[in-house]
Amino acid sequence: MVKAVSLMMFVFPLGVSVAQAAGTLDGMGNDRSMLSTGDSQLDAGSVGIYGPNIEPKFGTASVEAVASWSSSCTPIRSEFTYSQNFGWRWAISGSSAWFDCSIQVPQGSILKAVGVEVLDDSASADVTMQIIKASFLATDYTDLSTVSTSGQSSTPQYLFNDISADNVTMDYRQNSYAVRIALSGDDTTRFRGVWAVYQRQVSPAPASATFNDVSSAHPFFQYIEALAASGITSGCDANNYCPDDPVTRGQMAVFLSRALGLHPWW
Structure with a gap:
């Protein structure tokens, strides 16, 4: 019912x-x-x-x-x-x-x-x-x-x-x-x-940029910063995100595992 x-x-x-x-x-x-x-x-x-x-x-x-x-x-x-x-x-x-x-x-x-x-x-x-x-x-x-x-x-x-x-x-x-x-x-x-x-909502954009290649004027700045602040991504190197690079299956596994907090019980 x-x-x-x-x-x-x-x-x-x-x-x-x-x-x-x-x-x-x-x-x-x-x-x-x-x-x-x-x-x-x-x-x-x-x-x-x-x-x-x-x-x-x-x-x-x-x-x-x-x-x-x-x-x-x-x-x-x-x-x-x-x-x-x-x-x-x-x-x-x-x-x-x-x-x-x-x-x-x-x-x-x-x-x-x-x-x-x-x-x-x-x-x-x-x-x-x-x-x-x-x-x-x-x-x-x-x-x-x-x-x-x-x-x-x-x-x-x-x-x-x-x-x-x-x-x-x-x-x-x-x-x-x-x-x-x-x-x-x-x-x-x-x-x-x-x-x-x-x-749920995406967090507001911060005042300063985390990555050198994603400025606050970038159209995806807010969303990339949200990924970084949540620990889902650390960029493609120490200072850059490489926003135009393709994503490999391995990188996708990292994104999804961190985003969902995957921790199977075994």
Whole structure:
């Protein structure tokens, strides 16, 4: 069974594994009756979408996604207690029920969007999702974008935040990034899974050239410099790249092995 999740112009086919309910508690002690929605794809047991089933791709043309369970998220306040079942998390007492979920996508990629599976059955409170950036040694974080649910519904929903227009380049050398989810102080608001959608890009051209025969005015300067900075090429000699020379099969093997980080397990 396949669930298609649409995000603006992006569509991601995500595999969903659905287990059949078997009484109030299953063999692991999870209470299925608490999460019944009438939709077999959203009921407890539809957990396959949070596993490593989204194939990684290469190149700058494709949009990719990583996903994780709510169990990977950290409660960041001591003023509340929480509970969980079938991956869902919710507060059961206290205030400031906040969870931080780390965003881990490739260095230098563009963060396009974040999505969270939520349940908002509260008549007075909403589920709020922030994308935050914390710079190292800074005293506070930066709120990159915030969205919230609107209205009350007993059916789980996907809360998406499309920030593709903001052109957020992920720089882990100086920053860390997280999704902050704020819930009410009871089980009427919950969350279960988090997605981060990203797109790879080629690094910007440096100010000075690495090779004598590839100046900053060369049409392929940015791309040749990216290969050199990534350790994929060291040029044709100590000072030159030889951009117009043909590539041998041996040189191609070096390029591909270094680019893909080939290291078979044996």
